[in-house]
Amino acid sequence: AQSVTQPDIHITVSEGASLELRCNYSYGATPYLFWYVQSPGQGLQLLLKYFSGDTLVQGIKGFEAEFKRSQSSFNLRKPSVHWSDAAEYFCAVGVRYGGSQGNLIFGKGTKLSVKP
Amino acid sequence: DTAVSQTPKYLVTQMGNDKSIKCEQNLGHDTMYWYKQDSKKFLKIMFSYNNKELIINETVPNRFSPKSPDKAHLNLHINSLELGDSAVYFCASSQDIGDPEAFFGQGTRLTVV
Numbered sequence: 001a002q003s004v005t006q007p008d009i010h011i012t013v014s015e016g017a018s019l020e021l022r023c024n025y026s027y028g029a030t031p032y033l034f035w036y037v038q039s040p041g042q043g044l045q046l047l048l049k050y051f052s053g054d055t056l057v058q059g060i061k062g063f064e065a066e067f068k069r070s071q072s073s074f075n076l077r078k079p080s081v082h083w084s085d086a087a088e089y090f091c092a093v094g095v096r097y098g099g100s101q102g103n104l105i106f107g108k109g110t111k112l113s114v115k116p
Numbered sequence: 117d118t119a120v121s122q123t124p125k126y127l128v129t130q131m132g133n134d135k136s137i138k139c140e141q142n143l144g145h146d147t148m149y150w151y152k153q154d155s156k157k158f159l160k161i162m163f164s165y166n167n168k169e170l171i172i173n174e175t176v177p178n179r180f181s182p183k184s185p186d187k188a189h190l191n192l193h194i195n196s197l198e199l200g201d202s203a204v205y206f207c208a209s210s211q212d213i214g215d216p217e218a219f220f221g222q223g224t225r226l227t228v229v
Contacts (some may be wrong), residue, residue, distance in 0.1 A: 038157075043222040044206065045175050088157060094216025095192060102216040103149060106159040 002027045002095045003109030006107035013081050014115050017110065021076040021110050025090030033074040035065055037085045047089075050074060061085070086114045118145050122207045122221040128155045128225030130229055131199055137224045145219075146172075146212045148190035150182060153204040153223070164207075165190050166213040197228045 003026045013019055025031055033045040046058025055067040065076045075090060088111050092104040120141045130137050141148060149172075150162040164172040168184040179195045194201060204225050208218040 034217070036220075044159075044208075045219040046217070046219070049217060068185055073179075090159065096216070097212060102147075102214050103161045103164055104151075104159075104216055109157045111157075116210065 004107035010111045012113040014019045034092040036090045120221040128227045141209040145209040149208040151206040
């Protein structure tokens, strides 16, 4: 069955430090992979996505993610974290049923706290 | 110009009541969804509609009834609300049924007391 695992429930980093959020997926076919961010009381904003091609994808707000098929991973990175990055981050895999239906399966999220 | 908009943003109601959440998208997408985010922030698909046709219904109690009057709107009606229905409900849309990239609304926080 398709699934997404985010092993870290909560991460705290210092402002200016680098960040890596982990994501592992289980999916039989070539995955469509996404990272979304949810700020407190807000909706979900797409940070970046991977469909095919270059395995290092750039997103908004200075984020990037690398798809590693051999490790079934799609980790999110940022070289220097800003206080405004404090939020909940969700990794998701886009699944298809019968070649047509599609929806997202989400991980349980990683809460990022940023200390001054 | 909000792409996917939901109303209301907050909804507090008593057990047993019936309530509706409305969703509209102006992206010209064919497919719309309802996702539920529980108290532990876990997000799960509830329904998807493609051009007003129900595609996915993920073991949701039949007290929940989605309605799509046209492809730009997908409303969620909930009968006989229960405490366990308290959650954040997100509407989303995507280009077509095979496109998993979804654009989300701001969410509706439903609290049942």
